[in-house]
Amino acid sequence: MAHAVRFKETGGPDVLRWEEVVVGDPGPGEVRIRHEAVGLNFADTYFRTGLYPAPLPAGMGVEGAGVIEAVGEGVTDFAEGDRVTYTGSPLGAYSTERVMPVDSLIKLPDAIPFATAAAMTMRGLTASYLLRRIHPLKSGDTVLLTAAAGGVGLIVCQWARLLGIDVIGTVSTEEKAGLALAHGAAHVVNHRTEDVAKRVREITDGAGVPLVLDSIGRTTFESSIDSLARRGLLVCFGTASGPTPPIHAMQLAVKGSLFVTRPALADYIADPAERAELSGELFAHVAAGDIAIEINQRYSLEDAARAHRDLESGTTTGSSVFVL
Template structure:
């Protein structure tokens, strides 16, 4: 029997349940995958809490890596035994095996281990669109990145160095500051004891930064606005502390004709050609060693409750995965 994590109501980590189930065979356009590693992402907590609505009962998780065990009719480009990874699929990645639409799959190069893929597919593709699609950043630009020691943050800072972009990163502790620096963060601001916007102005000679990448949301929104240069762009790509406040258009003018966007990964990987291009660039950097993806926390799928508690209380550093 295969195992899976399901929820029958929304709420705290305690609503997650470990169950055995029959996987079944893939239908047209589908594949059955045996998972080797499963990604743990902060976005998973949004589905669990109900912030992101989903019909109940529901599975959990949208990212994993493994091997194709069976293929339904009408699935070109893949064979049984292929190594694959995916993100953005229907909920259900927290499982030992599953059936899912083949359209979500990305071929995984032999040079990239399954754990690495499960730890980076969502975070890496998120970083890819942030750095390569959102704003025409150039070598020598300086940006502000919140949660610089998080899973996206550690990939982002390394990729930024490849592109010649300077990163001011925020973290909550000296321990996380050391991690961020070790991965290429040029300036680290410990937001629990420093004024973020004031430090950004100090570092940039009063000008501010052209782009702020903010995955925190509610508690960092105003500091992000106050850190921007005139006509700067605030990229709100996550809400770890809660949704951003209602946007006051007049305040955007007062702060210097600012722009705000709320992008979603799904819109940047919906087109297969664009997804392949972003994934190819990501995998190339990782395979060549230009980007290191470190798995700092490993959990059993049956311990999804504990994993979510660690994630939400900030005990996690970098990437986490479920191992099978």
């Protein structure tokens, strides 16, 4: 019998329930997937708390990897036995098996294990668009990256080094500082004990950075703004500490004619050709060993509530996955 983690009301981790479910056969344009691994992402907690609204009751999770067991009518690009990974809607990745629309699927090369895929599809594609699409970065540039020892952070640090880009990474502990440096960060700043914007100005000889990649949100917004060079860009791509405060246009002018954007991964992988290009470059780097995916926490799906507590506590590093 198939099982899935579901929730009937929003709230803390205890609203998550492990239940038997009926999966059924795939319809037109769909496949049935048997999961081998499932990703744990901060976005999952946003759906659970209601920050991201979802019709209830609902499944949980947006990222998984596994094997196609059945295909529906009209499916031509995928077949039974194909290894696939995905990130995106509909919710329901926290499951042993599920029916999925093929539009979200990405074929997984044999060189990449399922757990690695579940740990990197969302994080890796996020790192991909942040470095390859959102700003015209060039070798020699310096960027500020919050949560540099997190799942996205460690991938960005490594990928930036491949591109010749220096990363100033913020961390919360000495352990995380060492992890970020080991994965390619040029500098680290402990945001709990140091003034981030001041350190950025010191490192950049007063200039600031042209780009800040901020996944934390509410508590880092001011320091991120204050770290930017004239006409710099703040990319708010996450809200781990809460939503970003309201932005006043005049504040951006006074601080150097700054730009702010709040992108969503879905808008960078909606086009199949662009998704294939971004995922292809990511997979090639991982398969070649140029980017290592750090899976530092593994859970069973039955322990989803504990996994959410660990993630929200800020004690995790690298990526976290559920293994089946």
